[in-house]
Amino acid sequence: MRILTAAQLRALDQATIRAEKITSGELMERAAKAFTKAFTRHFPDPERPVVVVCGTGNNGGDGLVVARRLKSRNYKVSVIQANIGTRSADNQDNFKRLKGQGIEVRQLTQGDPWPAIAPEAVVVDALFGTGLGRPVAGYWAELIDYLNALPNFRVAVDLPSGLSSDGPQEGPCVHADLTLCLGLPKLALFAPANTQLLGNWELVTFPLADPDRLHPEVGGGPAYQATLNDASELGGLLKKRYANDHKGTFGHAFLVAGAFGTMGAAVIAGRAVLRAGAGLLTCHIPRSGYEIMQISFPEAMCKVDTHRYHSTEIGDLGAYDSIGIGPGIGQEALTVEAVRSVLSRYERPMVIDADAINIIAAHPELLKLIPKNSLLTPHPKEFARLFGETEHDFARWQVQREVAKRNGLVIVLKTGFTSIATPGGELYFNPTGNPGMGTAGTGDALTGVLTGLLAQGYDPVTAARLGVYLHGLAGDLAAEELSQEFLLAEDVVSHLGQAYRKLRE
Ligand SMILES: NC(=O)C1=CN([C@@H]2O[C@H](COP(=O)(O)OP(=O)(O)OC[C@H]3O[C@@H](n4cnc5c(N)ncnc54)[C@H](OP(=O)(O)O)[C@@H]3O)[C@@H](O)[C@H]2O)[C@@H](O)CC1
Ligand SMILES: Nc1ncnc2c1ncn2[C@@H]1O[C@H](COP(=O)(O)OP(=O)(O)O)[C@@H](O)[C@H]1O
Numbered sequence: 001m002r003i004l005t006a007a008q009l010r011a012l013d014q015a016t017i018r019a020e021k022i023t024s025g026e027l028m029e030r031a032a033k034a035f036t037k038a039f040t041r042h043f044p045d046p047e048r049p050v051v052v053v054c055g056t057g058n059n060g061g062d063g064l065v066v067a068r069r070l071k072s073r074n075y076k077v078s079v080i081q082a083n084i085g086t087r088s089a090d091n092q093d094n095f096k097r098l099k100g101q102g103i104e105v106r107q108l109t110q111g112d113p114w115p116a117i118a119p120e121a122v123v124v125d126a127l128f129g130t131g132l133g134r135p136v137a138g139y140w141a142e143l144i145d146y147l148n149a150l151p152n153f154r155v156a157v158d159l160p161s162g163l164s165s166d167g168p169q170e171g172p173c174v175h176a177d178l179t180l181c182l183g184l185p186k187l188a189l190f191a192p193a194n195t196q197l198l199g200n201w202e203l204v205t206f207p208l209a210d211p212d213r214l215h216p217e218v219g220g221g222p223a224y225q226a227t228l229n230d231a232s233e234l235g236g237l238l239k240k241r242y243a244n245d246h247k248g249t250f251g252h253a254f255l256v257a258g259a260f261g262t263m264g265a266a267v268i269a270g271r272a273v274l275r276a277g278a279g280l281l282t283c284h285i286p287r288s289g290y291e292i293m294q295i296s297f298p299e300a301m302c303k304v305d306t307h308r309y310h311s312t313e314i315g316d317l318g319a320y321d322s323i324g325i326g327p328g329i330g331q332e333a334l335t336v337e338a339v340r341s342v343l344s345r346y347e348r349p350m351v352i353d354a355d356a357i358n359i360i361a362a363h364p365e366l367l368k369l370i371p372k373n374s375l376l377t378p379h380p381k382e383f384a385r386l387f388g389e390t391e392h393d394f395a396r397w398q399v400q401r402e403v404a405k406r407n408g409l410v411i412v413l414k415t416g417f418t419s420i421a422t423p424g425g426e427l428y429f430n431p432t433g434n435p436g437m438g439t440a441g442t443g444d445a446l447t448g449v450l451t452g453l454l455a456q457g458y459d460p461v462t463a464a465r466l467g468v469y470l471h472g473l474a475g476d477l478a479a480e481e482l483s484q485e486f487l488l489a490e491d492v493v494s495h496l497g498q499a500y501r502k503l504r505e
């Protein structure tokens with residue numbers, strides 16, 4: 001599913017209107033109908049009052065249609081009409097259509113005292129959407145502050161009013177508890193900095209033209225901001241397994257992980273390699289980790305380093321279909337040389353995580369040695385160590401895209417909505433995962449999943465898109481069963497089976 005800019009979304013609306021021979025009012029009706037359906041799912045009790053706060057653009061127009069539709073379902077709905085500017089045509093039309101419906105409308109003009117809103121009412125925020133042209137200021141900014149100070153539950157239509165859809169946030173913004181985003185996702189939904197403003201968000205879909213079929217008209221194609229990974233596409237990318245396949249078919253993975261005190265990273269990542277479906281796994285570990293590994297994880301084969309506490313000399317790599325390197329390996333001088341040696345000798349795409357990333361950040365000349373199309377999986381701090389600090393999320397995505405392209409790498413930036421930048425210049429976002437995964441070792445599990453997918457012959461971009469999705473879905477299934485608080489990295493790994501099953505459905 002494409003992620004479009006506000007300008008591209010406007011063009012897509014026009015293209016939809018032309019292609020389907022409908023009016024803009026009919027498109028607004030579609031959007032508001034879909035919103036109303038989602039809203040009534042969240043708030044099934046029509047006795048709970050709903051106050052729709054509408055602006056004068058099409059976001060406000062949506063709000064007016066929502067009010068009319070809620071009223072027809074017997075909801076106790078009223079409207080606060082903020083007279084911000086000139087009404088759009090569809091806003092005007094829907095304002096007229098409110099008449100005679102028995103809906104109370106309170107007008108709000110600059111300077112008016114704030115309207116009283118009963119504390120139990122759900123506030124529907126329809127002041128501004130993607131048409132926001134500048135930061136909100138003056139009286140209307142104060143209205144936003146007033147709404148934010150109320151104890152009411154706030155549901156945003158399309159976007160919380162005041163939110164910049166395509167760039168860093170400027171100015172005041174409604175703090176939504178729930179955002180029901182209309183049609184296609186906007187980039188702002190994925191920015192960690194916007195989490196508090198958006199509340200939980202959901203995409204509310206309704207029939208719109210396919211932006212890919214229209215891309216010269218919509219100004220998209222390669223210029224589309226990004227893509228949101230979805231199950232329907234990813235499920236189709238899973239490889240089939242045939243009756244006579246065997247462990248050789250599914251690849252032999254090699255994992256360089258663990259050191260004295262961090263052998264758990266090797267155990268978690270290793271388990272994830274095999275649970276993701278690789279045929280064989282060899283782990284390179286320091287001598288002191290040998291018993292730990294063999295006892296806690298008998299399915300893995302071990303190559304033992306000459307050093308007791310760290311990995312220092314890594315042997316022949318020719319036999320392996322994929323390599324994962326980094327979890328828990330530390331940054332000792334001898335380990336730095338071991339990483340350098342692996343990067344120089346291995347020619348196929350590999351997975352580079354954690355301390356291997358920190359080592360590369362401290363020795364930038366190593367970046368050039370990374371085999372093309374390898375996957376790097378930094379969390380935001382590791383990303384900053386590698387590629388520098390950025391001012392905001394949007395600038396970081398830009399850097400992520402540039403470094404992926406320039407270095408021919410797949411960069412997996414691990415956040416709530418993990419982003420994947422490819423050597424071809426695309427940016428993908430992942431929808432699965434939950435805050436319960438903010439627990440030690442879940443990143444190691446991801447390294448294992450990705451290494452396991454590469455071993456099975458998935459191309460690196462597909463491995464990244466599938467692996468991040470499956471890892472997050474496993475975390476969601478585990479959290480559903482066990483609660484977010486209870487979750488361990490181990491639980492993510494042990495729910496990979498259900499995640500595969502669900503994705504194949
Ligand atoms: N396919 C879909 O998903 C569909 C989506 N639709 C909906 O359309 C929405 C976009 O509507 P939109 O383009 O009319 O813009 P909107 O957000 O209402 O704001 C514009 C108004 O605000 C004003 N204004 C702007 N900035 C301001 C500021 N800082 N301070 C004060 N005023 C400011 C601006 O005035 P001006 O800048 O001209 O002074 C204008 O009056 C979109 O979010 C979705 O809800 C559907 O209806 C159709 C299908
Ligand atoms: N709020 C969240 N929503 C979705 N995924 C999350 C969230 N918090 C953490 N994760 C996921 O958990 C993993 C954490 O990885 P990382 O930070 O490397 O942890 P560790 O180093 O402890 O293994 C990443 O895949 C990240 O995307």
Ligand SMILES: [K+]
Pocket residue numbers: 059125126127128129156157158159160161
């Ligand atoms: K809004």
